[in-house]
Amino acid sequence: MNIAISVAEYIQEIQNGTIHVEEFIAKTLERINKVEPNLNALITKNEKALREAKEIDKKLRLKEKVGSCYGMPISIKDNICTKGMKTTCASKILENFVSPYDATVVSRLKSEDAIIIGKANLDEFAMGSTTEFSYFGPTRNPWNTDYVPGGSSGGSGVSVSAHECITSLGSDTGGSVRSPASFCSVVGLKPTYGLVSRYGLVSYANSIEQIGPLAKKVEDVAFILNIIAGQDPNDNTTLGDNTSDYAKDIDKGIAGKKIGIISEMVGEGADKEVIAATNRAISKLQGLGAECIPIHLESIKYSIAAYYTIASAEASSNLARYDNIRYGFDFSSEGYEFKAYISKVRGNFGPEVTRRMLLGAFVLSAGYYGKYYLKAQKVRALIKSQLDEAFKKVDLLVAPTMPILPFKIGEKIDDPLTLYLLDINTIVANLSGIPAISVPFEIANGLPVGIQFMANSMQEKLLLQAAYALQNTTNLPVVPL
């Protein structure tokens, strides 16, 4: 049995009765056991997966109503709460934390009979672009296990790419879905801010981040989006209706569409392989009838500074609650005074999280708020207004997802600034709230290259149509692992 299949193929096979959920899950678990020692994509495996599969098979046998996922295995980034299964955020601080509730996205998937196969590795609290900053060790890229898989949703990208599941949910604060999608040769979507409920997503930078699906195919991503998108009474920032069908008309094509090529993202600082791939992608898009024109987004040069100011500020506040008093890891407070205890406890955060919390506390401190935080918010507003201008001229924007090819594990870990600069192409969408998607396009030197599209807020349908059109021009090799 082939487990390297798409959502649509899986559903087809289950509906035809050619495979059963239980055998598919068993095969998937076998695959996980085989590849995990090399990849470390999953922090926790679902011990009950087979039992859940049997129940769905039983419902199918009895012709009872079965949810639209038919027991499809999905991995969930380990910063999204799952009832009864650990949610560690890849941190010592939440090493033993079991959430008493499901995130809204998780309960929606469960009610559609998806099987959560495991919790995916990430940079601690989603802070990082390589999945090297995990308390549980780095995740490795299945295309070459010496290389980083991107991040912070590296476990999600790898688990899909290496067929440990069919789809995955990640979270994208500065590119954390799209970066591993690009580095692992899968599709990754960052939806419009507010389209998908964040209830149950452990906050890192709450004004910026979104949960997004990763999958093998663009249409798979649309399928998951249909399930998870829409208003949620538990998240006051959600918007939109719950009835849009993102999969419908996905093959509409992009003939006649205007696509802006973001000049600032295809020049200096980018690998030549990436630029070459992007140019080939642009030719393909033109071949499909799109009109491609260059677009300047001058404020991009401030975007990294603005992003790390805002995200760090929010992180310093969001992570303040981890004082180990109500939940956390095993460490008695006996004999400690409150402040001494929490500073001892909070010494257990990893280096990147500590760095950002300190940075955030600094930019918010008295006398500096206007100089840093407010200024960053102004940059954010400027980026949004320049994008609004751009979307008056074009329907979509295109750029490489990552400026460079995947690199070796450990190569840049001691150079935080270089790592921050890798987010240059992705954070524009986060700061402005617009949707963006990364589509696998080429394999260069044995390493994946992804192409990114952006669209205006709530234009996910258009975005998915463009990504689908580009996907159909590609013929990519299978993962070597």
Next chain:
Amino acid sequence: MTKIGLEIHCQLTKLESKLFCSCKANYRIYEPNSIICPVCVGLPGSLPRLNKKAVEKAVMISIALGCKIPPKIGFFRKNYFYPDLPKNFQITQYNAHGPISIGYDGKIQIEDREIRIRRIQLEEDPGRLVYEGISEKTQVTLVDYNRAGTPLVEIVTEPDFTNPKQVRLFLNILSDLVENLDVSEPDLEGAIRVDGNVSIEKGNRIEIKNVGSFRDIEKALQFEIIRQQSLADRNIPIPAETRHWDEARKITVSARSKEEEQDYRYLPEADIPVVVIEKTTLDKLKKEMPESIISKKDRYVKKYGIPLQVAEVLSSDKFYSDLFEKAHNEKNAKEIANLITTDLKGFADTREQRKQLKITAKHLSDLADAIMNNEITRNSAKTALQEMANTGKSLPEIISSLDLGHVDDDIMLSKIIDEVFIEEQKAVSEAKTNPETINYIVGKIMRKTQGKANPSHTLDIIKKKLDLQ
């Protein structure tokens, strides 16, 4: 000149649920940590859901205190570590970057003085710390999160008070006001908490925190003014600092200096989108607001001729003005107001006493009508009122069981008067020339009949017997 400003925390105790989740807000009646959820204990991934009713109640307070209401209101996080604060930040409001709090620039009149309200903000209450153990060594700190997330309104005044007496007056008016608005119950322990700022001529500002009760703030301010003055008299500088009220010793003690002030690192709360307060919403809320105390008072005086002092007492007391509204008609209003303010309030003033009252609006109107129709004396009415309050029995039942009807029977009355005439011969002889003495005799008769003698009828008979007609 002495300047005093206040920060008043007022719980919106009339709300069903907490400010950001649907947990019950009346934490006082529950076992510790039994009304909590992922949101109010700040579990990872949980998000606040703004209670719209809380916004409305807070807007009502702002309107009642003459505040401006910004078109858009927003929330901020106030970051500090404390064990009663589950997220280690409090969701509150902050006007440093423009007014976004629920109200600002208000004012309230106390006697001839105007107290300006700087701002009114909506925020969450933290949990409660409970200390257990006798000695310092064995003491443990327990946390009860039931209170965490309950809705609170902070009212900040300008430093417009010049003495603690004005403060007490203001607080009385304010607590009547929030009670009348049906947003809070000031009698509940901890429902209204007050911090004060005091400075004397050319002195630094001192903040007084930790004042447990309403009455103590006056004492704390009084103490603090005397302390500062005695420093100034000896030319000792008064450092800016926060002082705690030591309830046992009735003094203030230094808590932290200005240099040690916390930096709260305020940050906009992005999980709660800006709330737009439309004019239509404001108009609707204004319409829904209960009649103000001042308007009630004016109405009582103008419409029913109730004396000003009685009207003042009645209008500022929500419990009894509500009872009055239900009980009165145009004819008996004045009598009912009297019954409530002079008699009923006399034996049922505290919250507990009021709770046990079995009296209804019908009781009161029946009683007032009986007095006005001369069916019962005022004296007996008081006894009847007490009986109604205790038992809930109807007026006819009480009159017959306690024998409170007028002694109106000529033969009966005449017999009693004759008895008094024998006992009070000296007075009787004086009475012929001194009308004052007649009143004395009437009083004696009233005592004999336990107040049941019909006063005018009694007087008629006495006069007849003394040949005074």
